[in-house]
């Protein structure tokens with residue numbers, strides 16, 4: 001069987017002791033095997049699911065040429081180029097109530113938005129420019145043939161894919177599926193993700209905090225980041241820094257989960273027992289990623305059960321969010337069958353102040369992007385400690401400072417990634 005180590009060692013620049021973020025992303029991507037099982041669900045239940053097959057439209061959308069405006073449907077050939085044209089109103093067409101006859105030369109039909117274009121007419125004149133006089137409709141010159149008409153199939157052609165396999169179904173996709181009249185869609189089965197916190201110091205919310213105790217916040221952050229991905233969640237709770245307990249938790253989770261996420265236990269001192277454990281249960285790679293925050297990370301696969309992928313994130317609360325957003329989220333979307341890893345775009349903003357940065361690692365600083373005189377600017381939230389979760393609450397973006405980059409002067413362009421785009 002191909003080992004993960006075998007797969008990733010072939011990648012350019014693969015150095016587990018100082019892994020470039022792009023290489024880490026490529027390494028994970030090279031190992032993933034998406035779920036393949038499919039199921040049929042009603043459109044209304046398809047939100048957040050991943051389309052398993054192309055959704056081909058059986059109909060044109062819109063189904064008929066129709067009016068884009070309220071006004072009168074006319075024959076362009078009737079209209080005088082240099083003066084008003086007087087037309088006789090032959091009837092009315094409303095959305096869902098077509099005009100039964102045909103528009104003959106010298107005639108027009110009152111139309112409302114969405115009304116099927118009456119036979120014979122090819123152009124809509126908006127009501128605001130039309131005058132009525134002695135029972136006639138007077139159309140001013142300067143109308144363009146074909147104006148204000150939505151063509152059949154303009155949105156979607158019959159026979160063409162309305163949505164392609166691998167699309168993550170959001171609000172627009174849901175509406176588009178409904179707009180072609182499809183009652184059910186074929187989607188990949190939901191990904192099952194188990195998650196846990198490790199650490200002897202961790203205390204559950206609602207319990208008194210012993211000396212040296214820390215409330216376990218990472219499981220809540222993880223739940224919040226996982227929920228919008230539409231995956232099935234399995235909260236395994238807190239596991240003590242004890243190989244036996246962790247082995248049990250992982251083995252049990254492997255029976256059901258496609259992916260397991262842990263936090264903590266991957267720093268230099270702690271990694272050893274996870275390493276020994278995973279050597280028994282499957283395979284794990286330990287990486288020191290050239291990034292801040294989030295340097296240590298483990299990636300592996302358990303050999304038993306569903307053979308879930310394992311993401312061992314650092315324990316620091318900010319590092320958990322950054323590593324999840326930058327590596328795990330995209331990997332889970334791919335595992336779920338998405339054609340894209342859904343990475344939010346990098347936008348450009350101007351640094352409002354100087355930003356400290358050393359070359360040789362990618363930094364994800366917490367920033368606040370704002371508009372200033374028509375320009376997008378960004379400042380940091382101040383303290384950037386990887387334990388300061390408040391910085392994530394205050395931030396609305398990551399300031400992504402590239403690997404090679406050094407200190408940033410005020411006024412320089414930097415890249416930002418909006419946090420809202422990670423939902």
Ligand code: AMP
Pocket residue numbers: 197198199201202214215216217218219263264265266267270314315316317387
């Ligand atoms: P570790 O990576 O396990 O050495 O943890 C690094 C830091 O993150 C330590 O200060 C831990 O107390 C803290 N930490 C680890 N896990 C959690 C958690 N689940 N919730 C809050 N803080 C944590």
Ligand code: MG
Pocket residue numbers: 198199200264265270315
């Ligand atoms: Mg720990």
